[in-house]
Amino acid sequence: MPPPGARVCSIAGALEVIGDRWSLLVVRELSLGVHRFNDIALRTGAPRDVLTARLRKLVDVGVVERREYSARPPRFDYLLTQAGLDLAPVLQTLRQWGDDHAVDGLPPTVFTHSCGQPYVPRVHCSACGETALPGSVTRSPREAVAEV
Amino acid sequence: MPPPGARVCSIAGALEVIGDRWSLLVVRELSLGVHRFNDIALRTGAPRDVLTARLRKLVDVGVVERREYSARPPRFDYLLTQAGLDLAPVLQTLRQWGDDHAVDGLPPTVFTHSCGQPYVPRVHCSACGETALPGSVTRSPREAVAEV
Numbered sequence: 638m639p640p641p642g643a644r645v646c647s648i649a650g651a652l653e654v655i656g657d658r659w660s661l662l663v664v665r666e667l668s669l670g671v672h673r674f675n676d677i678a679l680r681t682g683a684p685r686d687v688l689t690a691r692l693r694k695l696v697d698v699g700v701v702e703r704r705e706y707s708a709r710p711p712r713f714d715y716l717l718t719q720a721g722l723d724l725a726p727v728l729q730t731l732r733q734w735g736d737d738h739a740v741d742g743l744p745p746t747v748f749t750h751s752c753g754q755p756y757v758p759r760v761h762c763s764a765c766g767e768t769a770l771p772g773s774v775t776r777s778p779r780e781a782v783a784e785v
Numbered sequence: 786m787p788p789p790g791a792r793v794c795s796i797a798g799a800l801e802v803i804g805d806r807w808s809l810l811v812v813r814e815l816s817l818g819v820h821r822f823n824d825i826a827l828r829t830g831a832p833r834d835v836l837t838a839r840l841r842k843l844v845d846v847g848v849v850e851r852r853e854y855s856a857r858p859p860r861f862d863y864l865l866t867q868a869g870l871d872l873a874p875v876l877q878t879l880r881q882w883g884d885d886h887a888v889d890g891l892p893p894t895v896f897t898h899s900c901g902q903p904y905v906p907r908v909h910c911s912a913c914g915e916t917a918l919p920g921s922v923t924r925s926p927r928e929a930v931a932e933v
Contacts, residue, residue: 643830645893647883648813648876649806654887658797658804665796669924682791699886720886722919726878726908728796729917734875735795738847738868739802743927745793751921754912760874761909764902769877771870773899776817779891 654698655724659683659691661731664717664724667701672714700724729758802846803872807831807839809879812865812872815849820862848872877906 639645655661662681671680678688692715695701700721703713717724736744748756761768787793803809810829819828826836840863843849848869851861865872884892898904909916 640830642827644814644828646813646880647888647892647894648880649810649883650887651879651883652806652809656806656809658800661800661804662797665794666792679790680792682788723882723885725919726906727875727882729908730874730878731799732794732796734871735797735799737871739798740795744795745927746795747925747927749923749925750910750912750915750917752910752913752915754910756917756922757911758874758908758917759911760877760906762898762900762902763905763907764898765900766914767898767900769898769904769906771873774904775897777895777897779893779895 655695655700655727657691659687660695660700661724661728663688663691663695663715664700664721665728667715667717667721668725668728672716674713674715677715695721726758726760730760733758803843803848803875805839807835808843808848809872809876811836811839811843811863812848812869813876815863815865815869816873816876820864822861822863825863843869874906874908878908881906 639649643649655664659681662683663677666677666680671677674688674692677683677692678685681688683691692701692703696703696715699718702716702718704716706712706714732748750756759768787797791797803812807829810831811825814825814828819825822836822840825831825840826833829836831839840849840851844851844863847866850864850866852864854860854862880896896904907916
């Protein structure tokens, strides 16, 4: 429950689940095909105890699935669930913001879309296809909308 | 500097700047027109000492600007810089993911685009306008691209 006065909001809900850098870096690695604990630790730079805790939480909240890939000895790897795959737009927009504002010089990685052009993600309204300009989106509490 | 073996990546760079839930909730409040410390504290639920530290960092990294709105007594409020405004797509995709995966029942807030339809943000390729399907974006280290 949010504290009294705090805004009830899906952004806060999302951040309670994945609102720390290690969790999103884990999701990044899984989305890039890195599935084993040691490799995830190496590629994220996360301390092993932190990574263990984050993976457990991500499994608990349904973003990540733990899969046994060897029975003797028992060995596990990690995969994104559909909820985890659905974080792709968050990672893409974060990456673009990082390219624009958090990197000195040129971005370290070049992304290319299957159309042949550099992949620059843009967010648009799924109904009309237009980019949402500042001030073009209004917000209402659901109760207020239900009363109309 | 990332630890040896860690992936050099703009997502990690972005998360070093805004990779904690309070920072993104602060950016949310500023984007909604809430500019004063006490109001930001109330609407985010952030402890005041945490909020002070986060605001200072956000100012240091250029996401937030502190503005004196009263000289006697000195009083300050907080505004998004252009870099802060550019976080809108991150907040929008986080909100959509929260609506889909981190909220029990119906989303708490209804967003409407100026086209008259519910605002559901979707990410597309800015060059061709298509949604990037899984597997449709390839990534290469910049050095590799430069050598081609």
